[in-house]
Amino acid sequence: MKCRLLVDLKGVVTPDHPDGTYPIGTILDYSTLPADIRNPAVRLVRLGVAEPGDEECENLCGMSQEMRLRVQYAYQRVHRGIHPDDYEDYNAGRMIGYNPDGSPIPGPNAEQEVDEEESESRSWVPEDYDE
Amino acid sequence: MAKIKCKGTSLQQMVGNVYVTVAQVISLELPEVESETYESDTLDNTAAGIPYSSTGRTEGGSCSGELFYDPALDSHKNLLDLLTHPPAASEQWKIVFADSAASSWTFSGAGLSFGGTVALKDGLKGSFKIKLDGIPTFPGSGS
Numbered sequence: 001m002k003c004r005l006l007v008d009l010k011g012v013v014t015p016d017h018p019d020g021t022y023p024i025g026t027i028l029d030y031s032t033l034p035a036d037i038r039n040p041a042v043r044l045v046r047l048g049v050a051e052p053g054d055e056e057c058e059n060l061c062g063m064s065q066e067m068r069l070r071v072q073y074a075y076q077r078v079h080r081g082i083h084p085d086d087y088e089d090y091n092a093g094r095m096i097g098y099n100p101d102g103s104p105i106p107g108p109n110a111e112q113e114v115d116e117e118e119s120e121s122r123s124w125v126p127e128d129y130d131e
Numbered sequence: 132m133a134k135i136k137c138k139g140t141s142l143q144q145m146v147g148n149v150y151v152t153v154a155q156v157i158s159l160e161l162p163e164v165e166s167e168t169y170e171s172d173t174l175d176n177t178a179a180g181i182p183y184s185s186t187g188r189t190e191g192g193s194c195s196g197e198l199f200y201d202p203a204l205d206s207h208k209n210l211l212d213l214l215t216h217p218p219a220a221s222e223q224w225k226i227v228f229a230d231s232a233a234s235s236w237t238f239s240g241a242g243l244s245f246g247g248t249v250a251l252k253d254g255l256k257g258s259f260k261i262k263l264d265g266i267p268t269f270p271g272s273g274s
Contacts, residue, residue, distance in 0.1 A: 010225070011149035022149050030147055038216065040147025046205040049151055071205070078154045078206070081139035081229060084199050100231040102136025 001060070002029045002053030003041040006072060007079055009049065027053055035060065048075030139229030142196060144209060150225050154206035155199040157256070159226060162192040162238065162263050191238065191263030194224070200247050200257030210259060213243045221264040238267040 005026045013020045022028070028050065030041045037043075037060055044050040045061045048071030052058035063071075080097040082090045086104070089095045093109035142159055143150035171184040201207055213222060221239035228234045241264035247257040 005149070009149040009151070010143075011145070011147075014148075028147055028149070038212070043146050043205070043209065044149070044151065047146065047151055047209070049146075049149075074154065075152075078141070078152045081141045081152075081227075083138050084155050084157060086138075098136065098139040098229060100133070100135070100229065102138050102229070 001031055001033075001035050001039050001041040001057045002027055003044050003050035003057055004028075004053045005044075005050050007049055007075070029053075037062075046071065048072040133230065135228060135230045137229065141227045142194075143225040143227060145223035145225075146209065150223075151206075153198070153210070154204055155201065157197045157199060159196040160194065161226065161236070162194045162267060164192050164263075164266050165190045189266050191266040193260050193262050194226070194238070194240075195258065195260040197256055197258050200255050207257065210243065210245055210257075214245060217242075222261075224261060232270075234270040236267040236269055239264040 005022055005024055005028065008024055009022045010020050011017065011022050028041060028044070030039050033039050035056060039057075039060070041050070041053065041057045042060045045052055045057060045068065046063065048068070051068065052061060061068075077087065077090055080090075082095075082097065086095065089104065090107070092112070093107040094112065095104035095110065096107040097105040099105055140159065141152045142156050143152050145151075167186040167188040167190055168183045169186055171182045176182065198207070221241055222243075223237065224240050225235050225237045238261075240261040242262045244260045244262075245257060246259075247255065249255060
């Protein structure tokens with residue numbers, strides 16, 4: 001069972017990944033493990049880290065395309081280390097991460113006032129995304 | 132020399148052969164790694180101080196933390212899965228700090244405990260503790 005990474009990740013150092021980096025697009029093959037919902041390919045897709053790499057994985061994930069987009073969006077937020085206190089600002093596009101000094105990295109809507117209508121600032125969030 | 136902010140720090144769990152960030156973590160208590168010592172005083176010691184010596188072993192301690200718990204979130208289901216389906220081998224974990232070099236501590240976890248708090252004036256919170264198997268690998272060093 002296979003999946004394809006949607007984010008750059010670190011992992012086990014192998015001859016194919018000598019620095020432990022697994023870039024976007026890497027195909028991970030877990031065909032030697034049991035083909036059930038605990039297979040890493042399924043878990044990585046359900047976490048929003050990867051997309052199914054074959055039909056078997058897609059079927060076991062049991063997720064619609066919309067659900068997958070939602071978890072992928074949520075994982076991007078987690079991957080950037082966004083603290084839950086800042087989810088609102090991140091979702092509104094006012095920040096996209098943190099500088100090494102802890103200050104927010106401005107997002108595309110950084111200039112907007114905090115109390116503006118969320119519906120306007122959330123235009124880049126999947127429509128059915130619900131925190 | 133710098134004072135590193137905590138925001139942006141992440142706890143990562145190995146899934147398959149890649150590290151995946153645990154969602155909605157609020158705080159982390161780093162493992163309190165401690166050299167094992169013994170009292171090495173002798174009757175003929177005339178000094179007032181009680182001497183100690185190292186056994187040459189190091190206790191890895193535990194890594195604990197708190198998160199906003201979402202029972203439906205796969206990231207949190209993966210944690211509880213460690214309790215319902217204990218892995219045969221140690222789990223691999225990593226804490227990635229928010230410095231410019233993305234420094235990290237990696238460690239093996241022998242076991243996990245998970246609980247939570249439900250309070251009227253707060254969000255649903257989960258607390259966890261990972262018992263280390265061995266000691267962490269620190270930046271620029273071996274374990």
